[in-house]
Amino acid sequence: MNTPHADAPAVRLTGGTAALGGRAVLRGVDLAVAPGEVVALLGANGSGKSTLVRSLVGLVPLSGGRIDLFGTPYGKFKDWSRIGYVPQRTTAAAGVPANVREVVASGRLTRRHMFHLGRDDRTAVDDALDAVGMRDRAGDGVADLSGGQQQRVLIARALARRPDLLIMDEPMAGVDLASQEVLADTLRRQKEQGRAVLLVLHELGPLEPLIDRAVVLRDGCVCHDGPPPQALGQHALPGHDHVHPHADDHTTSGLLT
Numbered sequence: 001m002n003t004p005h006a007d008a009p010a011v012r013l014t015g016g017t018a019a020l021g022g023r024a025v026l027r028g029v030d031l032a033v034a035p036g037e038v039v040a041l042l043g044a045n046g047s048g049k050s051t052l053v054r055s056l057v058g059l060v061p062l063s064g065g066r067i068d069l070f071g072t073p074y075g076k077f078k079d080w081s082r083i084g085y086v087p088q089r090t091t092a093a094a095g096v097p098a099n100v101r102e103v104v105a106s107g108r109l110t111r112r113h114m115f116h117l118g119r120d121d122r123t124a125v126d127d128a129l130d131a132v133g134m135r136d137r138a139g140d141g142v143a144d145l146s147g148g149q150q151q152r153v154l155i156a157r158a159l160a161r162r163p164d165l166l167i168m169d170e171p172m173a174g175v176d177l178a179s180q181e182v183l184a185d186t187l188r189r190q191k192e193q194g195r196a197v198l199l200v201l202h203e204l205g206p207l208e209p210l211i212d213r214a215v216v217l218r219d220g221c222v223c224h225d226g227p228p229p230q231a232l233g234q235h236a237l238p239g240h241d242h243v244h245p246h247a248d249d250h251t252t253s254g255l256l257t
């Protein structure tokens with residue numbers, strides 16, 4: 001029964017509940033991402049998107065429900081190197097006193113092999129730096145990079161694990177056009193290689209053609225799980241009241257239900 005099936009979802013959450021500060025933040029969430037699938041997690045500010053992805057990587061404990069990773073129940077899952085996680089940049093890169101290569105190499109560390117990186121590790125780090133176009137900046141301090149470049153470094157750190165499941169929390173937030181293209185390329189390659197991607201997004205934007213399915217959270221519950229909303233469609237989904245940088249853009253969006 002515990003034998004992982006090749007066709008099992010990379011991740012499946014069933015009936016997930018979580019509370020933060022005594023308040024229910026996830027209220028019975030079902031979500032699955034299959035190998036080769038790119039799924040966008042959308043929803044208004046505070047709907048629970050970050051909490052959901054953080055629960056999948058063990059940063060927020062669930063109070064109820066069940067997670068299976070590659071067909072294995074969460075408690076029995078050991079192969080964490082198969083999962084790459086890109087946290088929100090604001091919480092991860094600010095003031096990190098490390099250079100680009102060190103941050104990317106940290107993606108190869110495991111509990112068993114701390115600080116001992118072999119040739120395969122070094123190749124994986126170089127490949128990841130190449131994938132995000134940052135190899136020529138490998139010796140530079142992360143704090144000296146632009147926001148988009150820092151985001152690329154965090155993506156490279158996750159890619160260095162050669163993950164079968166890549167989870168990213170708002171990878172498009174505040175990044176320049178070149179970095180958006182790097183991200184789109186990354187998604188395309190992950191997909192071609194049959195790997196699964198789950199990404200939290202404010203809106204689909206230029207990634208729209210790469211998204212297979214959208215899951216929309218509202219108040220800790222899934223209110224849509226299906227085809228990605230068409231252009232501007234996320235504004236029409238229930239509960240969309242996301243804060244946009246241009247206030248003029250969303251004068252009516254919060255009113256639509």
Ligand SMILES: Nc1ncnc2c1ncn2[C@@H]1O[C@H](COP(=O)(O)OP(=O)(O)OP(=O)(O)O)[C@@H](O)[C@H]1O
Nearest residue numbers: 020021022025043044045046047048049050051052
């Ligand atoms: N550590 C915490 N303690 C208490 N409440 C929290 C904590 N972290 C988040 N919350 C609350 O949980 C709810 C969901 O937050 P979460 O960050 O998951 O939402 P989100 O959909 O990712 O929002 P955003 O788009 O603004 O990032 C919010 O109401 C938030 O204020």
